[in-house]
Amino acid sequence: MRAAVLREADKPLSIEDVDLDEPRAGEVTVRIEAAGVCHSDLHYMNGDLRAKLPIVVGHEGAGVVEVLGPGTTDRLAVGDRVALLWRPRCGECEACAAGNPVQCRYGRVYASTNGLMDGTTRLHVGDERVHHLMGVSCFAERVVVSQTSVVRVPPGVPPEIAAVSACAVITGVGAAMNAVQGGAGRPLAVFGTGGVGLCAVMGAAVIGADPIIAIDVDETKLGLARRFGATHIIHARTEDAVERIREITGGGALWTIDAVGSPTTMQQAVSALRPTGTMVAVGLNGVTATFAVPINELVQQQKRIVGALYGASNPRIDLPRIFALYLAGRLPLGELVTSRRPLDEVNDAYADLRSGAVGRTVLIP
Numbered sequence: 001m002r003a004a005v006l007r008e009a010d011k012p013l014s015i016e017d018v019d020l021d022e023p024r025a026g027e028v029t030v031r032i033e034a035a036g037v038c039h040s041d042l043h044y045m046n047g048d049l050r051a052k053l054p055i056v057v058g059h060e061g062a063g064v065v066e067v068l069g070p071g072t073t074d075r076l077a078v079g080d081r082v083a084l085l086w087r088p089r090c091g092e093c094e095a096c097a098a099g100n101p102v103q104c105r106y107g108r109v110y111a112s113t114n115g116l117m118d119g120t121t122r123l124h125v126g127d128e129r130v131h132h133l134m135g136v137s138c139f140a141e142r143v144v145v146s147q148t149s150v151v152r153v154p155p156g157v158p159p160e161i162a163a164v165s166a167c168a169v170i171t172g173v174g175a176a177m178n179a180v181q182g183g184a185g186r187p188l189a190v191f192g193t194g195g196v197g198l199c200a201v202m203g204a205a206v207i208g209a210d211p212i213i214a215i216d217v218d219e220t221k222l223g224l225a226r227r228f229g230a231t232h233i234i235h236a237r238t239e240d241a242v243e244r245i246r247e248i249t250g251g252g253a254l255w256t257i258d259a260v261g262s263p264t265t266m267q268q269a270v271s272a273l274r275p276t277g278t279m280v281a282v283g284l285n286g287v288t289a290t291f292a293v294p295i296n297e298l299v300q301q302q303k304r305i306v307g308a309l310y311g312a313s314n315p316r317i318d319l320p321r322i323f324a325l326y327l328a329g330r331l332p333l334g335e336l337v338t339s340r341r342p343l344d345e346v347n348d349a350y351a352d353l354r355s356g357a358v359g360r361t362v363l364i365p
C-alpha cells in the first residue's frame with residue numbers, strides 16, 4: 001500500500017510502497033477514507049518530538065473496518081465506519097479504571113515504542129521495520145490498529161469530519177466541555193485560532209460561555225472564530241491582548257484556553273485571568289519548553305493552570321457526544337475542513353500549514 005514515511009527529521013516525507021501485515025489478536029485493519037493534517041505530526045517531522053524512524057506519520061484518521069483480527073470484541077464488524085484514536089488503552093490500569101484512559105499507564109508506554117500494543121509493528125518495507133505513530137499511522141491507504149483505538153462513527157458524519165473529530169475537534173471542543181466547569185455566562189478567552197483553537201471557540205459556544213474572546217495574529221482566522229461563536233476578537237499584532245481582555249470582561253476572563261503552546265501566549269493567558277481564574281493549556285511545544293509564571297500573582301489571586309491532553313476527554317464517551325452535537329447542527333465542523341488533497345500532496349499540505357494556512361486540510365488516500 002501507499003504510505004507517507006518519515007525517514008529523517010527535517011526532510012520531506014517520502015510516499016512509498018509499504019507492506020502492511022494482517023491484524024493480530026485484538027487488532028483490526030481499517031481502510032483510510034480521510035486523514036487530517038494536524039500540527040502534532042510537524043513536531044515529529046521537525047524533530048521537536050522524538051519517534052523511532054522510519055515511521056508512517058498521521059494520527060487523525062477515519063475509515064472502514066476491513067478485517068477483524070482474532071479475538072476482537074463483537075462491538076465491531078467488517079464494514080463499520082470508525083474514527084481512530086491516537087492513544088491506545090489497556091482498560092485495566094488505575095487511569096483507565098478512573099475513566100481517564102488518555103493517561104493509561106500502558107498506552108503511554110506503547111506510544112513510546114512506536115509499535116502497537118505488544119510493542120511490535122505491522123509495517124515494513126521488505127526486511128526493514130517501519131514504525132507506527134501513536135498507534136495510528138494513517139497517512140496511508142490502510143492501517144492496522146488496536147481495537148481500543150477505534151470508535152464507531154454514526155451515519156451522517158462524513159469521513160473527513162470523523163477524522164478531524166478524533167484529534168483537533170475533541171482536543172479543542174473537549175477542553176471547553178471537560179476542563180471548563182461552570183462556564184455558562186462566564187467570560188472565556190481562546191489564544192490561537194488554528195484548528196484546535198477554532199474548535200475551542202466552538203466548544204465555548206456549546207457550553208454557553210459569554211463573552212467568548214478569540215486572540216490571534218491572523219485576520220482570516222479571527223474571521224472564522226467569529227463565525228464559530230467568538231463574541232469579540234483581538235488582533236494580537238496591533239492590540240495588547242491582556243489589556244483588551246480586561247476591558248471587555250471588566251477585570252479578566254474566568255477561563256482562558258491556550259491553543260498555541262508558546263511561552264508568550266501562555267503568560268498572557270495567565271495574566272488575562274481574573275482572581276480564581278483558570279488557564280487551560282492545550283498547545284504543545286518542544287520537550288524542554290517552559291514558561292514563567294509570577295509566583296505572587298498565582299498565590300494571591302488563586303489562579304489555576306491545568307493541562308488538557310486530548311481535550312481532557314474520555315474519547316469513547318466524548319467522541320460520540322461530538323458526533324451528536326455535529327448531527328444536531330451545534331458544531332459547524334464542515335466549515336473547519338477547508339481543503340482536500342490526495343495523499344501524494346502531503347508535503348504541500350504541511351508547507352501550507354507551516355505558512356499559516358487557515359482551517360484544516362484533509363488527505364484523501
Ligand SMILES: [Zn+2]
Nearest residue numbers: 038040060167
Ligand atoms: Zn492531531
Ligand SMILES: [Zn+2]
Nearest residue numbers: 090093096104
Ligand atoms: Zn490503562
